[in-house]
Amino acid sequence: MTTLRSIVVERNIVPEEPDILEFHRLVLSSIKKYGRVHELEVMLGFKFKKRKIFEDILLGLKMLAKKKLNIHPSKIKEIKKIEQLF
Amino acid sequence: MPEIAYYPGCSLQSIARDINEILFEVFREFGLSLKEVEDWNCCGSSSVHNINPEVSKRLAWRILAKSASFKEILVICPNCYYRLKEGLYALRFSSNQEEFYSFFGCEPPFDIKIVHFLEFLSRLDWSSFSILSLKNLKLASYYGCSLFSPPHLSSEVLRMGIIEEILKKLGAEVILWRYTTQCCGTYLSVVRPDLITDIVSQFMLESHKKGIDALVTPCVMCQFNIEIRCKIAKMIPVFHLIEIVALSLGKIEKKYLKHHFIDPIPLLEGRGLI
Numbered sequence: 001m002t003t004l005r006s007i008v009v010e011r012n013i014v015p016e017e018p019d020i021l022e023f024h025r026l027v028l029s030s031i032k033k034y035g036r037v038h039e040l041e042v043m044l045g046f047k048f049k050k051r052k053i054f055e056d057i058l059l060g061l062k063m064l065a066k067k068k069l070n071i072h073p074s075k076i077k078e079i080k081k082i083e084q085l086f
Numbered sequence: 087m088p089e090i091a092y093y094p095g096c097s098l099q100s101i102a103r104d105i106n107e108i109l110f111e112v113f114r115e116f117g118l119s120l121k122e123v124e125d126w127n128c129c130g131s132s133s134v135h136n137i138n139p140e141v142s143k144r145l146a147w148r149i150l151a152k153s154a155s156f157k158e159i160l161v162i163c164p165n166c167y168y169r170l171k172e173g174l175y176a177l178r179f180s181s182n183q184e185e186f187y188s189f190f191g192c193e194p195p196f197d198i199k200i201v202h203f204l205e206f207l208s209r210l211d212w213s214s215f216s217i218l219s220l221k222n223l224k225l226a227s228y229y230g231c232s233l234f235s236p237p238h239l240s241s242e243v244l245r246m247g248i249i250e251e252i253l254k255k256l257g258a259e260v261i262l263w264r265y266t267t268q269c270c271g272t273y274l275s276v277v278r279p280d281l282i283t284d285i286v287s288q289f290m291l292e293s294h295k296k297g298i299d300a301l302v303t304p305c306v307m308c309q310f311n312i313e314i315r316c317k318i319a320k321m322i323p324v325f326h327l328i329e330i331v332a333l334s335l336g337k338i339e340k341k342y343l344k345h346h347f348i349d350p351i352p353l354l355e356g357r358g359l360i
Contacts, residue, residue, distance in 0.1 A: 002139055009137045023277045027133035034327040035127040037096040043276055066099045066345050077125045
Protein backbone atom coordinates (compact mmCIF):
# COMPACT_ATOMS: atom_id res chain seq x y z
CA MET A 1 0.00 0.00 0.00
CA THR A 2 2.80 2.40 0.91
CA THR A 3 4.46 1.80 -2.48
CA LEU A 4 1.19 2.38 -4.33
CA ARG A 5 0.59 5.59 -2.41
CA SER A 6 4.14 6.77 -3.17
CA ILE A 7 3.56 6.16 -6.90
CA VAL A 8 0.34 8.19 -6.78
CA VAL A 9 2.19 11.09 -5.14
CA GLU A 10 5.27 10.91 -7.43
CA ARG A 11 3.22 10.84 -10.61
CA ASN A 12 0.73 13.45 -9.47
CA ILE A 13 -2.16 11.06 -10.03
CA VAL A 14 -5.43 12.42 -8.65
CA PRO A 15 -6.63 9.82 -6.14
CA GLU A 16 -10.23 8.71 -5.69
CA GLU A 17 -10.46 10.85 -2.53
CA PRO A 18 -8.14 13.85 -3.14
CA ASP A 19 -9.06 15.42 0.21
CA ILE A 20 -7.22 12.67 2.05
CA LEU A 21 -4.00 13.40 0.16
CA GLU A 22 -4.49 17.11 0.75
CA PHE A 23 -4.86 16.49 4.48
CA HIS A 24 -1.66 14.42 4.53
CA ARG A 25 0.18 17.25 2.74
CA LEU A 26 -0.99 19.76 5.37
CA VAL A 27 0.34 17.50 8.13
CA LEU A 28 3.64 17.14 6.28
CA SER A 29 4.08 20.88 5.91
CA SER A 30 3.31 21.36 9.62
CA ILE A 31 6.09 18.93 10.51
CA LYS A 32 8.50 20.64 8.11
CA LYS A 33 7.69 24.01 9.71
CA TYR A 34 7.75 23.02 13.39
CA GLY A 35 9.25 19.53 13.63
CA ARG A 36 5.98 18.38 15.22
CA VAL A 37 2.35 18.40 14.14
CA HIS A 38 0.38 21.50 15.09
CA GLU A 39 -3.10 19.97 15.10
CA LEU A 40 -5.04 23.23 15.37
CA GLU A 41 -3.35 24.71 12.29
CA VAL A 42 -3.79 21.50 10.30
CA MET A 43 -7.48 21.12 11.21
CA LEU A 44 -8.30 24.78 10.58
CA GLY A 45 -6.25 24.77 7.37
CA PHE A 46 -8.13 21.77 6.04
CA LYS A 47 -11.61 22.92 7.01
CA PHE A 48 -11.02 26.42 5.56
CA LYS A 49 -9.58 25.07 2.33
CA LYS A 50 -12.55 22.76 1.86
CA ARG A 51 -15.00 25.49 2.93
CA LYS A 52 -16.28 23.27 5.73
CA ILE A 53 -15.50 25.69 8.54
CA PHE A 54 -18.65 24.81 10.48
CA GLU A 55 -18.04 21.08 10.30
CA ASP A 56 -16.49 20.07 13.64
CA ILE A 57 -16.52 23.64 14.97
CA LEU A 58 -18.22 22.51 18.21
CA LEU A 59 -15.75 19.68 18.54
CA GLY A 60 -12.87 22.11 18.02
CA LEU A 61 -14.19 24.45 20.72
CA LYS A 62 -14.63 21.54 23.14
CA MET A 63 -11.07 20.41 22.37
CA LEU A 64 -9.77 23.91 23.11
CA ALA A 65 -11.74 23.98 26.38
CA LYS A 66 -10.27 20.62 27.35
CA LYS A 67 -6.76 21.86 26.40
CA LYS A 68 -6.47 19.20 23.74
CA LEU A 69 -5.33 21.70 21.13
CA ASN A 70 -2.27 23.89 21.48
CA ILE A 71 -2.96 27.44 20.33
CA HIS A 72 0.74 27.98 19.67
CA PRO A 73 2.77 25.35 17.85
CA SER A 74 5.40 23.40 19.73
CA LYS A 75 8.52 24.04 17.65
CA ILE A 76 11.69 22.07 18.07
CA LYS A 77 15.06 23.82 18.49
CA GLU A 78 16.86 22.18 15.55
CA ILE A 79 14.26 23.07 12.93
CA LYS A 80 16.98 23.54 10.26
CA LYS A 81 17.91 19.89 10.70
CA ILE A 82 14.29 18.85 10.08
CA GLU A 83 14.24 20.85 6.84
CA GLN A 84 17.32 18.93 5.67
CA LEU A 85 15.47 15.65 6.17
CA PHE A 86 12.80 16.61 3.61
CA MET B 87 14.94 7.71 41.22
CA PRO B 88 16.22 5.73 38.16
CA GLU B 89 15.54 7.38 34.82
CA ILE B 90 14.06 5.81 31.72
CA ALA B 91 14.13 7.47 28.27
CA TYR B 92 10.69 8.33 26.97
CA TYR B 93 9.52 9.36 23.51
CA PRO B 94 6.04 10.98 23.82
CA GLY B 95 5.17 11.85 20.21
CA CYS B 96 2.96 14.71 18.99
CA SER B 97 -0.40 13.47 20.28
CA LEU B 98 0.83 13.07 23.88
CA GLN B 99 1.55 16.81 23.87
CA SER B 100 -1.85 17.82 22.55
CA ILE B 101 -4.98 15.65 22.31
CA ALA B 102 -3.63 13.21 24.90
CA ARG B 103 -1.94 15.67 27.25
CA ASP B 104 -3.85 14.18 30.22
CA ILE B 105 -2.79 10.65 29.34
CA ASN B 106 0.81 11.92 29.34
CA GLU B 107 0.38 13.34 32.85
CA ILE B 108 -1.12 10.07 34.10
CA LEU B 109 1.75 8.12 32.54
CA PHE B 110 4.31 10.21 34.46
CA GLU B 111 2.29 9.71 37.65
CA VAL B 112 2.08 5.92 37.17
CA PHE B 113 5.80 5.60 36.46
CA ARG B 114 6.63 7.60 39.59
CA GLU B 115 4.57 5.00 41.45
CA PHE B 116 6.71 2.32 39.76
CA GLY B 117 9.79 4.10 41.09
CA LEU B 118 10.93 5.37 37.69
CA SER B 119 11.36 8.85 36.35
CA LEU B 120 10.56 9.38 32.66
CA LYS B 121 13.10 11.50 30.80
CA GLU B 122 11.88 12.87 27.50
CA VAL B 123 14.17 12.46 24.50
CA GLU B 124 15.75 15.89 24.05
CA ASP B 125 14.23 18.14 21.38
CA TRP B 126 12.24 15.24 19.94
CA ASN B 127 10.42 15.56 16.61
CA CYS B 128 7.42 13.85 15.00
CA CYS B 129 8.19 10.17 14.37
CA GLY B 130 6.90 10.38 10.79
CA SER B 131 3.87 8.16 11.28
CA SER B 132 0.56 8.35 9.43
CA SER B 133 0.63 11.23 6.97
CA VAL B 134 4.39 11.34 6.38
CA HIS B 135 4.67 7.58 6.11
CA ASN B 136 1.71 7.56 3.73
CA ILE B 137 3.08 10.02 1.20
CA ASN B 138 6.85 10.16 1.77
CA PRO B 139 8.29 7.03 3.40
CA GLU B 140 11.90 8.28 2.98
CA VAL B 141 11.24 11.41 5.06
CA SER B 142 9.35 9.28 7.55
CA LYS B 143 12.41 7.04 7.94
CA ARG B 144 14.74 10.02 8.49
CA LEU B 145 12.41 11.60 11.05
CA ALA B 146 12.50 8.34 13.03
CA TRP B 147 16.29 8.26 12.64
CA ARG B 148 16.69 11.70 14.21
CA ILE B 149 14.86 10.43 17.31
CA LEU B 150 17.17 7.40 17.41
CA ALA B 151 20.21 9.68 17.02
CA LYS B 152 18.93 11.84 19.89
CA SER B 153 18.48 8.72 22.03
CA ALA B 154 21.87 7.18 21.27
CA SER B 155 23.04 7.44 24.88
CA PHE B 156 20.15 5.28 26.14
CA LYS B 157 19.80 1.50 26.10
CA GLU B 158 16.05 1.62 25.59
CA ILE B 159 13.29 4.11 24.82
CA LEU B 160 9.78 3.81 26.19
CA VAL B 161 7.01 4.64 23.71
CA ILE B 162 3.29 4.82 24.42
CA CYS B 163 1.77 5.40 20.96
CA PRO B 164 1.58 2.22 18.82
CA ASN B 165 2.22 4.19 15.63
CA CYS B 166 5.30 5.93 17.01
CA TYR B 167 6.48 2.58 18.32
CA TYR B 168 6.38 1.04 14.84
CA ARG B 169 7.91 4.04 13.10
CA LEU B 170 10.88 3.94 15.47
CA LYS B 171 11.19 0.18 15.09
CA GLU B 172 10.96 0.49 11.31
CA GLY B 173 13.72 3.14 11.37
CA LEU B 174 15.93 0.87 13.44
CA TYR B 175 15.16 -2.11 11.21
CA ALA B 176 16.22 -0.08 8.16
CA LEU B 177 19.56 0.62 9.84
CA ARG B 178 20.19 -2.93 10.97
CA PHE B 179 19.19 -4.78 7.83
CA SER B 180 20.00 -2.50 4.91
CA SER B 181 22.89 -0.31 3.83
CA ASN B 182 21.60 2.93 5.31
CA GLN B 183 24.39 3.52 7.81
CA GLU B 184 26.30 6.04 5.67
CA GLU B 185 23.14 8.02 5.01
CA PHE B 186 22.45 8.07 8.76
CA TYR B 187 26.00 9.29 9.46
CA SER B 188 25.73 12.01 6.81
CA PHE B 189 22.60 13.42 8.45
CA PHE B 190 23.45 13.10 12.12
CA GLY B 191 27.25 12.81 12.30
CA CYS B 192 27.18 9.77 14.58
CA GLU B 193 27.08 6.01 14.34
CA PRO B 194 23.55 4.54 14.39
CA PRO B 195 22.52 3.20 17.82
CA PHE B 196 22.10 -0.39 16.56
CA ASP B 197 21.59 -1.90 20.01
CA ILE B 198 18.96 0.48 21.30
CA LYS B 199 15.68 -1.18 22.29
CA ILE B 200 12.30 0.34 21.53
CA VAL B 201 9.90 -0.69 24.29
CA HIS B 202 6.15 -0.25 24.08
CA PHE B 203 4.58 0.54 27.46
CA LEU B 204 2.46 -2.63 27.13
CA GLU B 205 5.68 -4.68 27.09
CA PHE B 206 6.80 -2.80 30.18
CA LEU B 207 3.49 -3.45 31.97
CA SER B 208 3.52 -7.13 31.06
CA ARG B 209 6.90 -7.70 32.75
CA LEU B 210 5.93 -5.87 35.96
CA ASP B 211 5.62 -7.75 39.23
CA TRP B 212 2.18 -6.48 40.23
CA SER B 213 2.32 -8.21 43.61
CA SER B 214 4.68 -5.51 44.84
CA PHE B 215 2.00 -2.83 44.44
CA SER B 216 -1.15 -2.15 46.38
CA ILE B 217 -3.94 -2.75 43.87
CA LEU B 218 -7.52 -1.57 44.08
CA SER B 219 -9.43 -4.46 42.52
CA LEU B 220 -11.57 -3.52 39.52
CA LYS B 221 -13.86 -6.52 40.08
CA ASN B 222 -16.97 -4.43 39.52
CA LEU B 223 -15.95 -3.46 35.98
CA LYS B 224 -16.72 -5.36 32.80
CA LEU B 225 -14.00 -4.29 30.40
CA ALA B 226 -13.21 -5.21 26.81
CA SER B 227 -9.90 -4.58 25.07
CA TYR B 228 -9.68 -2.47 21.96
CA TYR B 229 -6.23 -3.08 20.46
CA GLY B 230 -6.89 -1.11 17.29
CA CYS B 231 -5.24 -2.03 14.05
CA SER B 232 -1.67 -0.83 14.43
CA LEU B 233 -0.30 -2.72 17.42
CA PHE B 234 0.42 -6.02 15.66
CA SER B 235 1.73 -4.94 12.30
CA PRO B 236 3.86 -5.23 10.27
CA PRO B 237 4.98 -8.86 10.71
CA HIS B 238 8.75 -8.26 10.25
CA LEU B 239 8.73 -6.06 13.37
CA SER B 240 6.69 -8.41 15.51
CA SER B 241 7.58 -8.76 19.16
CA GLU B 242 7.32 -11.91 21.25
CA VAL B 243 5.75 -9.91 24.03
CA LEU B 244 3.23 -7.83 22.10
CA ARG B 245 0.50 -10.28 21.18
CA MET B 246 -3.24 -10.74 21.41
CA GLY B 247 -4.26 -11.34 24.99
CA ILE B 248 -1.67 -9.05 26.59
CA ILE B 249 -4.27 -6.42 27.57
CA GLU B 250 -6.69 -9.06 28.86
CA GLU B 251 -3.93 -10.51 31.06
CA ILE B 252 -3.20 -7.10 32.57
CA LEU B 253 -6.91 -6.36 33.12
CA LYS B 254 -7.37 -9.72 34.86
CA LYS B 255 -4.37 -9.03 37.11
CA LEU B 256 -6.13 -5.81 38.10
CA GLY B 257 -9.27 -7.76 38.99
CA ALA B 258 -11.53 -6.61 36.13
CA GLU B 259 -14.03 -8.90 34.42
CA VAL B 260 -12.85 -9.26 30.84
CA ILE B 261 -15.43 -9.50 28.06
CA LEU B 262 -14.40 -10.73 24.61
CA TRP B 263 -15.96 -9.03 21.59
CA ARG B 264 -15.60 -8.97 17.84
CA TYR B 265 -14.20 -5.50 17.12
CA THR B 266 -11.05 -5.60 19.22
CA THR B 267 -8.65 -5.17 16.27
CA GLN B 268 -10.91 -3.49 13.73
CA CYS B 269 -9.56 -0.12 12.56
CA CYS B 270 -11.44 2.86 14.04
CA GLY B 271 -10.36 5.10 11.15
CA THR B 272 -8.44 7.72 13.11
CA TYR B 273 -6.57 9.01 10.07
CA LEU B 274 -9.77 9.76 8.23
CA SER B 275 -11.44 11.38 11.21
CA VAL B 276 -10.87 14.97 10.03
CA VAL B 277 -11.47 14.31 6.34
CA ARG B 278 -14.37 11.81 6.52
CA PRO B 279 -16.10 12.16 9.90
CA ASP B 280 -19.30 10.69 8.41
CA LEU B 281 -17.58 7.41 7.62
CA ILE B 282 -15.90 7.20 11.03
CA THR B 283 -19.14 7.85 12.89
CA ASP B 284 -20.66 4.78 11.21
CA ILE B 285 -17.68 2.61 12.21
CA VAL B 286 -17.42 3.64 15.86
CA SER B 287 -21.20 3.61 16.37
CA GLN B 288 -21.10 -0.07 15.39
CA PHE B 289 -18.53 -0.60 18.15
CA MET B 290 -20.87 0.97 20.69
CA LEU B 291 -23.90 -1.06 19.60
CA GLU B 292 -21.91 -4.26 19.93
CA SER B 293 -20.58 -3.17 23.35
CA HIS B 294 -24.16 -2.79 24.56
CA LYS B 295 -25.14 -6.20 23.29
CA LYS B 296 -22.21 -7.74 25.19
CA GLY B 297 -22.86 -5.81 28.42
CA ILE B 298 -19.46 -4.09 28.34
CA ASP B 299 -19.01 -1.18 30.78
CA ALA B 300 -16.05 0.40 29.02
CA LEU B 301 -13.46 -0.23 26.32
CA VAL B 302 -9.74 -0.18 27.10
CA THR B 303 -7.17 0.68 24.45
CA PRO B 304 -3.39 1.15 24.36
CA CYS B 305 -3.73 3.84 21.66
CA VAL B 306 -4.36 7.50 22.48
CA MET B 307 -5.61 8.22 18.96
CA CYS B 308 -8.17 5.38 19.06
CA GLN B 309 -9.34 6.45 22.53
CA PHE B 310 -9.92 9.99 21.32
CA ASN B 311 -11.38 9.08 17.92
CA ILE B 312 -13.98 6.60 19.19
CA GLU B 313 -15.21 9.00 21.86
CA ILE B 314 -15.49 12.06 19.62
CA ARG B 315 -17.08 10.36 16.64
CA CYS B 316 -19.68 8.17 18.33
CA LYS B 317 -23.13 9.69 17.92
CA ILE B 318 -25.53 7.07 19.26
CA ALA B 319 -27.60 7.58 22.40
CA LYS B 320 -26.07 4.89 24.60
CA MET B 321 -22.32 5.39 24.71
CA ILE B 322 -19.76 3.79 26.98
CA PRO B 323 -16.43 5.44 27.83
CA VAL B 324 -13.16 4.43 26.21
CA PHE B 325 -10.21 4.35 28.59
CA HIS B 326 -6.57 4.38 27.73
CA LEU B 327 -4.96 1.40 29.47
CA ILE B 328 -2.72 3.67 31.54
CA GLU B 329 -5.86 5.25 33.06
CA ILE B 330 -7.05 1.83 34.18
CA VAL B 331 -3.62 1.08 35.67
CA ALA B 332 -3.66 4.45 37.45
CA LEU B 333 -7.18 3.74 38.72
CA SER B 334 -6.14 0.45 40.27
CA LEU B 335 -3.04 2.05 41.79
CA GLY B 336 -5.28 4.69 43.38
CA LYS B 337 -3.59 7.40 41.33
CA ILE B 338 -6.52 8.65 39.30
CA GLU B 339 -8.33 11.81 40.28
CA LYS B 340 -11.51 13.21 38.75
CA LYS B 341 -9.56 16.09 37.25
CA TYR B 342 -7.60 13.59 35.13
CA LEU B 343 -10.84 12.24 33.66
CA LYS B 344 -12.23 15.56 32.48
CA HIS B 345 -10.52 15.12 29.12
CA HIS B 346 -12.99 12.41 28.09
CA PHE B 347 -15.70 13.18 25.56
CA ILE B 348 -17.82 10.37 27.02
CA ASP B 349 -17.82 11.02 30.75
CA PRO B 350 -16.52 7.99 32.67
CA ILE B 351 -17.05 9.52 36.13
CA PRO B 352 -20.68 8.30 36.65
CA LEU B 353 -19.58 4.73 35.83
CA LEU B 354 -16.58 4.80 38.19
CA GLU B 355 -18.52 6.53 40.98
CA GLY B 356 -21.37 4.06 40.56
CA ARG B 357 -18.94 1.16 41.05
CA GLY B 358 -17.28 2.79 44.03
CA LEU B 359 -13.93 3.13 42.27
CA ILE B 360 -13.41 6.88 42.69
